Amino acid sequence: MVDTAQTDERIKEISPLRKALIRPELGGIVGTIAVFVLFLLFASDSGMFASQGVLNWSLVSAQFMIIAVGACLLMIAGEFDLSVGSMIGFAGMMVAVFGVVLGWPMWLTILTTFAICMAIGALNGWIVVKTGLPSFIVTLAFLFILRGFTIFIPQTIERKTIIGGIRDAAEGDWLAPIFGGKIGQPLFQWLGDIGVIDVFERGSRAGQPVVDGVPMLIVWAIALVIFGHILLTKTRFGNWIFASGGDAEAARNSGVPVNRVKILMFVFTAFCATVFATCQVMEFGSAGADRGLLKEFEAIIAVVIGGALLTGGYGSVLGAALGALIFGVVQQGLFFAGVESSLFRVFLGIILLAAVILNTYIRRIITGER
Template identity: 65%
Template sequence: MSNDQTSKAATAPAKDERVKELNRFHKAIIRPELGAICGTIAVFVFFLVLAGGTSMFALDGVMNWSTVSAQFVVLAVGVCLLMIAGEFDLSLGSMVGFSGMLFALLVMQLGIPVWLAILVTLMACAALGAMNGWLVVRTGLPSFIVTLALLFILRGVTIWSAITFNRQPVVSGVGEVAAGDPVAWLFGGKAFTGLFQWFGEQGVIATFTRGTRMGQPVVDGIPMLILWAIALVLIGQWVLTRTRFGNWIFAAGGDPLAARYVGVPVARVKILMFMVAALCAALLGVSQVVEFGSAASDRGIMKEFEAIICVVIGGALLTGGYGSVVGAALGAIIFGVVQQGLFFTNVESSLFRVFLGTILLAAVLANTYIRRLITGEK
């Protein structure tokens, strides 16, 4: 062996036998988004075949399932970040109903301006999220138990407040009051209406041919909830993958003890993630009230579980420390497409729950296999 070869051999890093070597295939499948990407493609192909002749993939049909998907995306972003940090929040569905009811009662019963009511609602929900996080961090109790308790508390408070102050479980009339508020438009309005009107005039998109809306475009804009969903995904993915705080989120969920030893403020990270998740739920709750013009005490039921399923489909591990905001968003899109696709294919809507359970089980099995690849467990 020459002197140069001896020098290179001496300076080459020693191979650590504790590190499991992965081939290219294994490196590809440990990407969090891969399963969600494959699932999204499969779902679209499936409904293109079965519902291709319907209006599901016409512009109005696309806008329909995109709006439904956006509801799941908004919740899934907050849940994804929280799960990567190693925690759960089962109160988010109740938070959706609570935030909507709080906003509606502030406007209709107290006469507070819409913009101020929105601000107060968001602040109140952020405080509840912080309380959840503080209780989990300070007491050491599982977040499952703490947030399960708040699930029942918030749902009970929502129903009680509606009956006490409004004498019925639905608070109506918010739409008329919010119609002239510029801030309310950001939560329940539509963007690019002028552009869609021009598209209709040019014959690019379909228009109504009869009735009071004759000549108006069938799709008159993009709902703001869709834009909120896109913005949250972009911001969430950027924070998670491009910032030091994103590394802290992964560390807090992956190995909290080791993270504390290297200076990561684990408690602060977890509390902030609970707040982010609560704000996402409040955003959805307020948007629904502005869009529908009313608040209902039963809104948000089961949303917390559906959001968790979206995140698991997106590749997040239930043990924390691994996941992707983009994957969670794709999981939410799968939800929206399937939910609306069953309608277009005239399939019994109750089968949607069968789909949820099946895909959840498949996603957990796949994620368990991926975790074993990463950790080298048998």
């Protein structure tokens, strides 16, 4: 009688070490631990880990995180979007033009801006899948097109490239607080009252907590990370994303709607960029033509640090979120440590190179290449 419980000799056991090495989040986890240890040693006395300091680097990390989620899913699907930074500037300017210059209700302004930007994302994806052109080239073209419109439109209408008054235009609107408000104010007031977080000791805000709530930018970042992770790991569509980036032709032969998947990922990337832009203009109260510069590259770097392969078909939203967290902590940590802020760009280059080398090694482990 054949022992069916016996292990098939054709099945190779994977060692725990190899299982750990092929996890996309490995680099992000290691990098996050290293960065926090580094700044705990050299910047802990500067207030970096006080309530206000934590809020500062959390906000910066959330900015990176929002656009990294979209970039991650798109890269796993095998494509790039270099127009993300210009989309941020364009979306913010549309909010200012519709809401301030034209005087539209802010809720209508926001919804119209999302519709326009997501349509542009769909156009990006449609051109890529219909022409077969590399997404690098198509979105590079839209990088210039969107940046040009972002400068041209306000100059033509207002004779300037910065438009303010967004906060006044959003006053009393029902949709604006979803992007520019805060949550948890009573909780933070209570934490201030019992001494857990610092409070102002004098002035008109005496007794109020230094941090009086969680900004919606952070809420959006957390929500998008959760949504992206569930979509990628718990749904059939997530399997389609991996298949589309891993081997598009094999995926098509298996019935995966590759073109639709890629277009939808371009739309989602545009959605994330518009969320970022809307939160940004609500925070600053103005839109500028120079907003979003280089954000597309920072998003890609965060995704690469998080373990995504540049070739597609492999990656993790949680890893991308950790990459964004590393960015935020380092950018603010250099300031708190008294290091010249321009060295942040040096760090980006170094960590990108290290991440690509690590990812190349991981790909060889996965594929068995030498």
